[in-house]
Amino acid sequence: MHPEMRRLSISVEMVDHWITVFKSIEGKEKKMNRKSSILAIMLTLTLLFSIFGPKEASSLDKVKVAYVAIMNFAPLYVAIGRDFMKEQDIEVDMQKVASGTEAMAFLAQGSLDAGGVGITAATFNAFNKGFDLRIVASAALQPQKEGPTIIIVRKDLKDSGKVKSIADLKNMKIAIAGGPGTTGAYFVAKGLKEVGLTVKDIEIVNLANPDMPLAFEKASVDAALVGPPYSDQIIAGGKGVLLAQDVAPGAMTTVFMYSGKFIKERTDVAKRFMIALVKGSRAMQGSMYLDPANLKAYLKYVTSTEEAIRKSKPQVYDPNLKVFIDSIKNMEEVFRWAGWTNYTTVIPQERMADPSFADLAVKALGPSKP
Structure with missing residues (x-):
């Protein structure tokens, strides 16, 4: 039985009991002095509040969650900030980490229960090694069109006609934050694969996003995989122009994971x-994205400002946090094709993802409403 139903069942019995008591008090009111009546009523109300009021934090089920302080995992922030977790009798212990790779290490050890992770080659290497963790929900998705992450090429190369498309990037220097094997590298590799090139046909330069505008100024790179605000700076500076966009529309590049221990030992809590997580995502759809309660939740966990969030294009989240298996398979295939994994055979889907938790949440909540 769901925790709220158990509490409700107990509450109904207790309410009936105290109604009887209250009537008894009312019947004997003439024999009681006014002070005693008020005291009895206050006692009744106190007990009723203890039944219907929220559980004490100490009695909530604690879930330890790793997160990187970015908007990709905002459904989690909203689920906490708007008390959807408390509604499920859960207290979330948020553990900030530097990267998804760090989060995966804690999840595999079972020292953390859940986490937000960006999918990289290291993700699949971990699955191949038998790390006990699973993708259980999608986080931010790539938009179907006009995605923020784009490939920019030097303007002089485009103007001269030397580079007209991704196919013309052969033997050129491409800047990617984090270098080979990262989520950004996936976009570049996928684009190359589709035009018959390989990652060996280009030189990947590991360059931090904030350093990319200067690299274009100095012409030290030929192209870059970059997103706002740095892509806007490069184009506004007149040194770079758009080459390719929407290389992987709808791709599920960030996800929520559970540790195997959490799945097996605390299934009901999971x-x-x-x-609660799905409720968080649904509370952010459309115009609700900038709801004051949501903004407050974002700013508690993300290093940003309200103005910046309002100005930036909203992230895309599936209202049901569906696990897109085809997207996982495509990323795994591209990373393996690029030679960025330490294995060569396909990993079975059941070793990477468990969509059952998101599916059960949708059944419990019902269909999402537009």
Whole structure:
């Protein structure tokens, strides 16, 4: 039985009991002095509040969650900030980490229960090694069109006609934050694969996003995979122009994971956690994205400002946090094709993802409403 139903069942019995008591008090009111009546009523109200009021934090199920302080994992922030987790009798212990790779290490050890992770080659290497963790929900998705992450080429190369498309990037220097094997590298590799090139046909330069505008100024790179605000700076500076956009429309590049230990030993808590998480995503759809309660939740966990969030293009989240298996398979295939994994055979889907928790949450909540 769901925790709220158990509490409701107990509450109904207790309410009936105290109604009887209250009537008894009312019947004997003439024999009681006014002070005693008020005291009895206050006692009744106190007990009723203890039944219907929120559980004490100490009695909530604690879930330890790793997160990187970016908007990709905003459904989690909203689920906490708007008390959807408390509704499920869950207290979330947020553990900030530097990267998804760090989060995966803690999840594999079972020292953390859940986490937000960006999919990289290291993700699949971990699955191949038998790390006990699973993708259980999608986080931010790539938009179907006009995605923020784009490939920019030097303007002089485009103007001269030397580079007209991704196919013309052969033997050129391409800047990617984090270098080979990263989520950004996936976009570049996928684009190259589709035009018959390989990652060996280009030189990947590991360059931090904030350093990319200067690299274009100095012409030290030929192209870059970059997103706002740095892509805007490069184009506004007149040194770079758009070459390719929407290389992987709809791709599920960030996800929520559960540790194997959490799945096996605290299955009921894991189910309730997902219900709250899906409610968080649904509370952010469309115009609700900038709801004041949501903004407050974002700013508690993301290093940004309200103005910056309002000005930036909203992230895309599936209202049901669906696990897109085809997207996982495509990323795994591209990373393996590029030679960025330490294995060569396909990993079975069941070793990478478990969509059942998101599916059960949708059944519990019902269909999402537009």
